[in-house]
Amino acid sequence: MVLYTPLCENDIFPADQKDYDNMVITNYNSRQVKAMKLPDGNYQLMQLLSTDPSDYLHPDYQPGIQFKP
Amino acid sequence: MSPNNDQTKQPNDKQKDQQQGKSELVEKIQQLGQQNVPQAPDSNIHVLPIVGQIEGHVQLPPQNKTTKYEHLLPQLIAIEQNPKIEGLVVLLNTVGGDVEAGLAISEMIASLSKPTVSIVLGGGHSIGVPIAVSTDYSFITETATMTIHPIRLTGLVIGVPQTFEYMDKMQERVVSFVTRNSSVTEEKFKELMFAKGNLTRDIGTNVVGDKAVEYGLIDAVGGVKDAMAKLNEEIEQRKSEQQQVIQ
Numbered sequence: 001m002v003l004y005t006p007l008c009e010n011d012i013f014p015a016d017q018k019d020y021d022n023m024v025i026t027n028y029n030s031r032q033v034k035a036m037k038l039p040d041g042n043y044q045l046m047q048l049l050s051t052d053p054s055d056y057l058h059p060d061y062q063p064g065i066q067f068k069p
Numbered sequence: 070m071s072p073n074n075d076q077t078k079q080p081n082d083k084q085k086d087q088q089q090g091k092s093e094l095v096e097k098i099q100q101l102g103q104q105n106v107p108q109a110p111d112s113n114i115h116v117l118p119i120v121g122q123i124e125g126h127v128q129l130p131p132q133n134k135t136t137k138y139e140h141l142l143p144q145l146i147a148i149e150q151n152p153k154i155e156g157l158v159v160l161l162n163t164v165g166g167d168v169e170a171g172l173a174i175s176e177m178i179a180s181l182s183k184p185t186v187s188i189v190l191g192g193g194h195s196i197g198v199p200i201a202v203s204t205d206y207s208f209i210t211e212t213a214t215m216t217i218h219p220i221r222l223t224g225l226v227i228g229v230p231q232t233f234e235y236m237d238k239m240q241e242r243v244v245s246f247v248t249r250n251s252s253v254t255e256e257k258f259k260e261l262m263f264a265k266g267n268l269t270r271d272i273g274t275n276v277v278g279d280k281a282v283e284y285g286l287i288d289a290v291g292g293v294k295d296a297m298a299k300l301n302e303e304i305e306q307r308k309s310e311q312q313q314v315i316q
Contacts, residue, residue: 019130019132049140052111053114053116054112
């Protein structure tokens with residue numbers, strides 16, 4: 001299906017509330033991270049929200065690692 | 070399967086240890102896509118990535134990559150306040166987004182007292198333009214592009230004349246910020262903004278690397294090396310100025 005419209009996709013097909021609920025902004029080792037809730041109750045780090053470049057080199061803050069809430 | 074495999078599968082302690090180590094390694098590769106990351110000492114330069122879409126007052130669906138102003142604004146205060154931080158690098162790879170959120174971030178960066186440098190990497194489109202010019206010195210890589218176009222609105226339009234006037238004023242804020250913080254003239258910027266025939270079925274201009282420098286929008290063509298050299302130079306200059314004041 002091709003949809004010709006000036007509206008953005010989200011205005012036509014709104015995202016499911018469940019998608020929002022799974023994504024959380026949380027603190028992990030006193031750093032703010034965007035994380036996804038996993039079925040086993042743990043979190044998976046999606047994005048590190050830090051301005052310190054050395055945080056991005058720290059093995060604990062690599063995207064994909066899992067941590068307990 | 071060769072018959073030799075049966076021999077190697079015989080369990081013993083050494084192999085168990087190896088398997089344990091292997092599964093940890095496999096887990097790490099699954100998590101990170103790599104084994105180890107290099108360690109570095111604490112840095113005096115902080116980095117502010119402006120990625121994906123700049124999110125406004127409405128939260129975008131989680132599959133979108135977004136830059137959230139409510140995270141960046143406090144971080145910028147922390148950068149200003151922390152005496153250990155001596156400089157800021159802004160990395161831009163954004164498609165643009167909310168005008169007011171973008172202007173808020175730009176004004177915060179422009180009013181920092183510490184030396185700031187920006188690099189436009191893949192693209193610094195739309196409201197990414199004021200963010201790119203808000204730093205003391207701006208760089209663009211040769212292949213990076215910046216789309217300059219008039220402000221648009223998606224959503225409910227109440228009254229056409231009122232909406233037009235409001236949008237015109239909003240646009241004026243963007244134009245005045247960009248002309249104040251870069252060497253592009255208002256006429257040139259507006260000319261690029263309203264140019265016809267550059268973007269398919271739209272008005273505006275897609276400015277690539279050296280053209281952005283030519284128009285005065287960005288200070289220089291360069292990448293990480295140039296940006297870090299410039300930032301370190303500014304930090305050194307700031308330090309020597311401060312020492313002179315003390316003396």
